[in-house]
Amino acid sequence: MEIQRLDPTDADQVDRAWALLERVHRADTPELPRGPKRYFSDELAQPLPHAELRGHLAVDGEQALGYLRVYLPMKENAHYAEAEISVHPEHRRRGVGTALLEHLLETARTESRTEVVVVARATWKDGPVRSTAGPEFLEKHGFTAALTEVHRRLEVAAFDAATERRLRSEAEAASGDDYELVCWAGRTPERYLEQLGRIDSMIFDEIPLGDVDLRSREIDVDHVRARDDRDEGVGVTCLRAVAVHKGSGVMAANSALFALKDDTDAYQGITIVDPAHRGHRLGLLTKLANLRQLRERFGHVTAIWTGNADVNAHMVAVNERLGFEPVDALVSYKRT
């Protein structure tokens, strides 16, 4: 067996990796979205700013046996590596997963990473039953559970006009006249670059991360521009809804929803309300605005996916009121 670094411009290699991941998806998580194939290679070629994304394929001759995906922050959080390991269902319990994990740990050593996180799916309440292979495999290799995120799905068609009206008037009443709601799709308007960077710099200080050691990042104007360039490059449209405090011009809330023209699923990004502006239903207000943008601009999207830490009670409550329903959990296992 050999482990090859995936070259996203090598169509044969990409085909083999994609076909392998299709088998794994069908066996383990058929309810989850996969995204378009072209996005799979595009994101390897163009990762987020200040980060690397590497794919590795375990092969035996022509047979693809397993896949390792590694995410490496290159500026802040350069102590951290995050990965996902997938082994062909017919080739499990033969050491392929262990070989890929060793490759990951070698990468961590070479790149001076002190914290390695590998993610595994788990059953959540009465959702579809997930195999315990991932958690057992990771525990056997000295990893411990550090954070549980619950993934929820909203069927766009199930979000009816009456619910929307009711929630919107509630959010508008609570936010009052102090905030201006601003929406856009795609690139950030010049006048909001700095304020968007300011509020997004708070993310790792504000979201529950369990025992995962992700530290503050400074997202400046150049970073916001680079993120927009990257989204354009990989064919992702970021639908953005923000609430600006009229008196000070400060961006008080920000919600992002990602859609692709060739995908019937859309993906909720961050929703963050500045701690100084909480309690005015700004999270609900911005999410509702993005749902409207999605329906107007991406009518082919049938479902939205979101993931929240199991302990993030406020965000989960907002999502449940919108009609999101839990599917499964994604557990971050860590080893230092």
Ligand SMILES: CC(C)(COP(=O)(O)OP(=O)(O)OC[C@H]1O[C@@H](n2cnc3c(N)ncnc32)[C@H](O)[C@@H]1OP(=O)(O)O)[C@@H](O)C(=O)NCCC(=O)NCCS
């Ligand atoms: C988890 C996964 C990567 C393991 O790959 P693998 O190639 O079967 O793993 P290995 O053969 O190297 O297993 C090493 C050890 O892990 C443990 N392990 C692996 N699968 C297990 C299972 N189903 N139940 C209990 N223990 C298991 C065992 O201790 C095993 O050693 P043993 O076979 O000598 O008992 C594979 O099942 C998979 O792709 N699952 C779906 C994706 C996933 O859950 N990924 C997230 C976790 S990395």
